[in-house]
Structures are given as structure tokens and as C-alpha cells.
Amino acid sequence: MLAFGLVLIPWIGLGLFLLPKGWVKAGAVVLAGVEVLLFARALLAPMPSSLAVVNWNWIPSLGVHFHLSLDGLALFLVGLASVVTLAAVLASPNKQGPAYYFWILLAESTAIGVFTALDLVAFYVFWEVVLVPVFFLLGGWAAGPARRTALKWLIMNLFGSLFMLIGVVAMGVVHAQETGHLTFQLASLAHTTLVPQVAPWVFLSFLVAFIIKAPLWPLHGWMPPAYSDAPAPVTAVISGVLSKLGVFAMVRVLVPLFHAEMAQAEPWLMALAAVGLVYGAELALRQKDVKMVAAYGSLSHMAMMALGIFTLTQAGLVGATFYMVAHGVMLGGLFLLLGWYEERTGSRALTMLGGLNQSVPKLTAWFQIFALATLGLPGLAGFAGEYMIFQGLIQNNITVAAVAGVILVLAAWYMLRLFQGAMQGPRATGRSPADLTTAQVGLIGALGLLVVVLGIWPAGVTSHLPVLAPPATHALAHASHRKGGEPA
């Protein structure tokens, strides 16, 4: 029930339309706060499964179950969604109307739905519904050519997910033909074997949808305009929470359902992610807009998570999952800071600014912490995730590990360039903007605390994660496949 409650409560946000104008934000904060409390309840006390799981026979005629579970894999991503949403709601300007808050809450609800769904159709429903609130957040309130940005987001994402619909239905139909039992439960579908002519296409339909949603190179076309046009809290939600949907789905759906296909395609997948890693970092280095540095940096980080997943090793998968949580908190905070930065300076151009550390010391300090966490400083959240991913990479493919190592240096470079350009050096303008308010310091301080906690105690998360790697027998088959020989 708790999982269902987490999905349901944001819908109460419809009531925001009835509140008087001054109370709308307070109402949204309450709802987002309740979500965080529910997560805390799930985290702190061990629960009987009846509380953590709902499994209703939703549409018996189609074999669809409404199966949500707060399992170890989902738990911390749900937490990430609730925390980042609360932070985004708190950081939103007071003038926003009820629709804005409702769409943010709805994005949270559907993201939690994707994280907790264990039935493929329920998963697909949340996966697609999440597009609607973001479409409105991008198109309704953002600046400039926002309408085209919103339409691009929608059409690119639905392009992927509609082909995935064929894959979803095909999994169910093939399973029904094999067993005579129509179901879309992930646990049952994991034992379905597709015929060799169909399997690669179904796998591809899922993979492309996940790559677009993440986004990973080369299907990241919607990302730059969306991150650039959206207001800072919305960017924080998209990059902090929603970008995790794609990589999370790889762990949740691809690894159990298609590990044979993944192992077969592993060199290609690795190459794809490695190119994305280099591409994102390279573009982040060239950006002149502070928000775009972080956006392309994020593209590179997503590729890092994908690399971890594609290793198909326990270390890589755990590392990627941990990195999703850490990255969400870091990037959420970073984009909020950049939003405040833009608010104060009126500009996002890297070259125009500089020397802000003299006038806004608090903003500079927090910015530095988040920048260092993002580039993977040991002791902060980013490092632990990257370390585990490296462990998986070295077990699996030493060449890609070497490439990733070089990229870590680049990552340090572009983040420090961002920090230096914006904050240090001679003052570019004569104005002296106001520093962060106490409320803003409190908000970013809470996120900063999380970054530190995750950095020094990653086991708090990783010990909850289940065994994610495919069973050993499969791993053996993969190994022999990679060497090109027959299993011994």
C-alpha cells in the first residue's frame, strides 16, 4: 500500500486549483513533504511485504496487474524523486500558479510509478504518462521557443516508447503462446525466450526507448533545448529524477529480460556508451552557457551509468544504481544553484561573469561543494558511484575503463572551468548581487548534507540493493560467448 500511496498522494495536487492563490505553494510543499515522510517511513522501519507491495488484478482481460513494490532497487530512487521534488517545489518562485505545482507533483508520481512497477504494462503506463506533465512544464512556463522544445521532448520520447509498446505486447503474446497464460509480470516474462528472428528487434525497441529517455548519445536531441529553456526547478526535476528513468529501466527491465541479447551486443553497447561519455565531456568543455556545461556534463554522466550497467557485473550494476541516486541529488542541487546564480546576475554566459566569490560568498561555497561532488572528489557522493562502476569495467573491459579514466580528468576540467569562470578571477561587472537567503542556504545545505552522507557511507544504499547481475550460469555463457567459443 505504501508504494501505491506514494504514487497516489501527488494526485491530490488537483486540489491546489481550489486553494486561494497565496496558499498554493504551501499546499504543494505539504504534499511533497508527505512524500518524503512516506519514504522515510519505508526506509527506517522494516516493513511486511503487504505494506510495501500492491499487486492488484487490474485488467484481467488483458492479463495486466497493478503490481508496485518498494523493493531494494526502487527504494532509494523513490527517495531521490521525493527529495528532489520537495527541493524543486521549495525553490520555485511564489508567483507560480496551481497548474505548475500540479504538473511537478504529477511528474513525481509517475516517476515513482516507473521505479516501483513490477508489471510491464503498469511500467509502460507510468513511463508514458510522465511525458504529459513535462510537456506542460516545458511548453507552458518556459521562455523563448519553448513550444517547439516541448513538442520535441514529447515526440522524441514517444517515438521510442511507442515502438517499445510493440515490444511490451510481443513479450506478453509470446509468453502466452509458450505457457498459455497471459501475463506481463516481469518475474514471469524473465523466463520467456523469444525466437531468434524476433528477439533482437524486441530488445532494440526497449533499448531505444530507454536511450532516448535517459538521454544517451546519439538520441539526446531533446535534451539541450529542454535543459536550457526550462526554469531551474524544472531542470532540477528533469535532470535529477526523470533522466534516471531511462537508465533505471535498463536495470529493471533489460537486465532480467534480455541479458542474453545484452551480452551478445555488449561490445557495441560499450562502444556506444563510451562515445557518449567522450562526447558529453567534450561538449561540456566547449559550452559558453553555464547551464549547458552542467547539461552536457550530465549527458556524460548518464553514459557512465550506462557503462556500469552494460558490464553486466554485480559491481557495475550496483555502482550504476548508486550513481543514479547520487547524481540525482548532485545535479538537482547544481541546477538549483545555477538558477539562483542566473536570477542574481541576469545572465548565464560563462565569459561575461567572474569574480562573484567576493560578492556572494555563500553561493560560491555551495557551488564549489556541488561542483567537486560532480567531478568525483573522493568523500563526496559522485566518487563512490564512479568507483564501483570502474570496478565493474575493469573486470569486464579494461580498454573502456581506460577511456572512462581519461574522461574523469576531463570532467574535473569542465567543472573547474565552470567554477573558475563564474566565481573566481577579476570581477566582470560592477554590480554586487545579493547573496543566498537563509531559506535557500537551508535548502541547499540539506541537499549538500545528503551529498556528503552518500559520499562517506555509500553502503547505506548499496547494502539494500538486491543481487542484480544475471545468474552465474548465464554469466558463464556470456564469458564463453565473448571469447567466441562454445561453452565448456
Next chain:
Amino acid sequence: MMHFLEPEIIAAVGVLATLVAAMLASSRSTVPYWFGLVFSAAALARASMLHLSTHLYGGAVLGDSYSIVVTVFTLLAVMAGLLLAWDPDKYGAEFPALLQLAGLGAMVMGFAGNLILLFLGLELLSLPLYVLAASRRTPLGGEAGLKYLLMGAFSSGILLFGAALLYGGTGSMTFVNFTAVHVVPGLMAAGLGFLLVGLLFKLAIVPFHMWVPDVYEGSPTPVAAFMAFGTKVGAAAALLRVLAFGFSLSAAWWGLMLGYLAVLTMIAGNMVALPQRDLKRLLAWSGVGNAGYVLVGIASHNLLGAQAALFYLLPYGLAILLAFTVVRVLEGREESPVTLASLKGLAYRQPWLAVGFLVAMLSLAGIPLTAGFIGKFYLVRGAIAADQWGVAVGLVVATIVGLAVYFRPVQQMFAPGDGASGRFTVGTGVVLAAAALGTLFIGIYPEPVLHAVIQSARFTWLH
């Protein structure tokens, strides 16, 4: 023995009663409208209580839950049309009787088990609509009426020719006898081909769709709403019945052919809808595309496909009724054309109307938690179970195009600007609320409707 036809009998009595009422009452009275609504509601209530399967006259009249579902859908369309047209000053006293008569035609097509009844139903559906289409006394209205009449008469002729060939080939008029009797393949194939052309014309399948945009644009909006839902229900029901009962053994070739036509229709319909500026024309082209979706289910030539086609008619019908209701409210009494630009700022001027329109567009686009998603899901399942992967991919491609079609008006609605606004009447309010709630209900909890449809489609697949 006849009691399974009671809904149709109630509807037929209703037509006569409404006609008499129209003659006796003054021309400004709403009494005929009330008669039409009450008799349709009574027929609907009676139909929803029936649970049986029987046939009369050696399979000429098929009373089963399939025909009940068709009757229910048709009556919903009739009632929605009446409520949208609730303005005797404007539409006249004879409007309700004509609309009910057309609905009766669609119901006859639902229980028709032989070619005579099929043709009877088709003509009963078409003739009142020729009159209704031309009832706007403007050049556009005249164009619509004339175009519909000429094209419709032409297609009826083709259908009749096909029926004659089939009779010549088999010596029988009844669908179930077609497969059993020794056949002359060439004659049968030609007969079936002509028959299909006639029915596909009514369903507005590419390349027999050219009349649709002009007729919808020129017809009064309530009539266009009925044509978009009721006519397609009748045509799809008859198509499914004749193919399943009469030609299930030759499904391999007509399934393939209809599959190609379905893909062509879905993609072409949605592609041409994309640049439309007039909302009624956009909905007309979307109706063409959606007819293609229905055809996907028929082309799957299996039980799942039949269920999916029958089910999809309802989400589509509700969504298109919803959209036409919005047009009806915005165009006002003077029926000024509603363009995409007149939607500008609607979300701030008339939020409830905007919510209704949003639900319609989300459902037509096939976003989950609306009825349209369940419909598309089911259609894809039917196509994959029939091993028609290409049709499934075509459906997905058309849906991607459809997204751009349906989200452009939505963006207009939220864009700042001054567009049209109009006043609700009780009738439009009821249709808006009922169709929107129905769409969301079926999207969130489709089981009751799915169950009823699955029960009914079982009877279509005898072999």
C-alpha cells in the same frame, strides 16, 4: 422469439412517435427532441439488459451480444447528436426523427446476417444523413450534401453489384452459407471486392475517403459528430460480420489486403490531419486515420482482432464526440468556423471546456490512463497475435504522426491569445461531462467494458 429485437423495435417506434410529435408540436418546441432522447434511452436500457444469442430466418437476423454492443454504441451516438443539436429554432423539428432513423440503420447493420438486410441497413443509415448533411443552408452545406449524396449513392451501387455477384456465385444471400457452398472463385472474389469497397467507403478508408473532410466541414456539427461515431460503428460492424461469418476461410488474402489498407489509412489520415487549420477538417482527417485503426483489428482476422476493433470504436467515439462538442460550443449559434487559432487561450477563458478537449486529444493520441491507450494496446496485441508485425509497426508510426496532430491544438489552448469562446448549453454540458468521464473511466478501469466486448465478439468468430 422476437424479444431480442426489442431495443430496435423501441427505437423504430420512437422514430414514428418523434415524427408525429414533430407534426403536432410547434416548430419551436423541444418536444420532438425529448421524444427522441427518451425513446433512445429506453432502447439503450432495454439493450443493456439482454443476454442471449439467437437467430431468425435461417441466419438472416442475428440477435447476439455482438448486435447488442453495436446497438448500444449507436444509441450513444444518437443521444449525443440529439443533445448537441438541442435547438429546434436552428435545426428544426424533423431533425430528431432523421437522426434516429439513421441510428436505426446502423443497428440493422449490426444484426444483419444476409446481404438484403445489410443493404437495407446501409441505406437506412445513409438516406437521412444525406438530408441532414445538406441541412445547413450555406454553400458549404450544399456542397456537403451533394457530395455525400453522389458519392454515397455511387458506393451503394458498387456494394449492390458486389452483392449480386455473390448471390450469383453461391445462390444464397446469407453470410454463413458463403463458405459452405461450392463457389466460383473468380466471381466470389469480385463480389467480395465490390462489397468491401462499398463498406470501406462508409468507414472512410483510404482510398475511399475523399468525401469525408468536405462533408464533415459542411454538415452541422451534431450531424458530423454522429457521422464520425455512428456511421463508423455500423460500417465496421457489418464489415466484421460479413468477413467473419462469410469468408473466414479465405482470411489469408483479405486479411493481407485490409492490413495494407489499414496502414495506408492510418498514416495518410494522420499525415493530412497535420497541416489542417480548421478544427472540423482536422477531426475529419483524424476520423479517417482512426478508421484505419479499426481496420487493423478487422485485418488481424482472429478473435483478438475482432474484440480490439469492436472495443476501439468506443474510445474513438467518445473522444471524437468530446472534440465535436468543443467545436459545437465554440462555433456558437452562427456556426462560425473554428480554427486552431480560435483555441488560443482557451485554457484560461473556459478551463472546463479546455479540460474536456485535453482529455479528447490525449485519448486520440493514445496516452495511457485514457481509453485510447487501452484500444491501441489491444489492437497491437491482435496484430502481433496474427503475426502481422508490419501492421503493428504501421500503427505505431501513424500514432507518432498523430501525436503532432493532437498536441498542436493543445498547445494553442495553453498559448496566450484571444480566441473564440462560447456558451455551454445543458446538452453540450452533459455530452462533455459524460464523454470525458467515460474516457477517463475506461482508461483507468477498462475491465467492465472489455468484458462486455469480449463476450460479444466471441459470436463473430464461428469457425
